[in-house]
Amino acid sequence: MNDLRDLYQEVVFDHYRKPRNFGCLANANRRAEGDNPLCGDRIKVYLTVENGFVSDVGFEGTGCAISTASASLMTEALKGKSESDAAKLIESFHASLTGAESERGDLGKLEVLQGVREFPARVKCATLAWHTANSALKNLKETVTTE
Numbered sequence: 001m002n003d004l005r006d007l008y009q010e011v012v013f014d015h016y017r018k019p020r021n022f023g024c025l026a027n028a029n030r031r032a033e034g035d036n037p038l039c040g041d042r043i044k045v046y047l048t049v050e051n052g053f054v055s056d057v058g059f060e061g062t063g064c065a066i067s068t069a070s071a072s073l074m075t076e077a078l079k080g081k082s083e084s085d086a087a088k089l090i091e092s093f094h095a096s097l098t099g100a101e102s103e104r105g106d107l108g109k110l111e112v113l114q115g116v117r118e119f120p121a122r123v124k125c126a127t128l129a130w131h132t133a134n135s136a137l138k139n140l141k142e143t144v145t146t147e
């Protein structure tokens with residue numbers, strides 16, 4: 001467990017300092033905004049969806065280390081996935097942080113974010129980008145709020 005905690009801190013810090021795919025995507029055809037008023041995290045997620053695949057992902061925003069790191073990891077995880085695989089991954093990621101242990105799927109590299117389960121108040125920080133990506137993916141055109 002200590003190893004997971006160390007890895008969690010290392011990965012969160014790394015992605016917070018150097019967020020991947022940060023910035024507005026000029027060619028995005030789907031986008032959504034998310035807001036976590038509990039912590040003050042705000043995010044915009046941009047997706048380029050072509051032929052049923054998420055060909056590019058970007059995000060912008062301001063927030064705490066966990067929300068930024070989770071958004072950064074999310075962009076890496078969704079890029080290149082089919083729309084249905086992306087939707088499934090979003091669902092299992094969300095279940096892994098909020099649901100029962102048995103609902104955890106294989107999250108690969110994202111496993112490290114399970115560390116946030118030790119800090120229940122921060123779970124919404126970790127899931128914000130994913131809720132927002134879900135809204136963008138499904139073209140819901142609504143701002144996501146974690147409350």
Ligand code: ZN
Binds near residue numbers: 040041065067
């Ligand atoms: Zn936060």
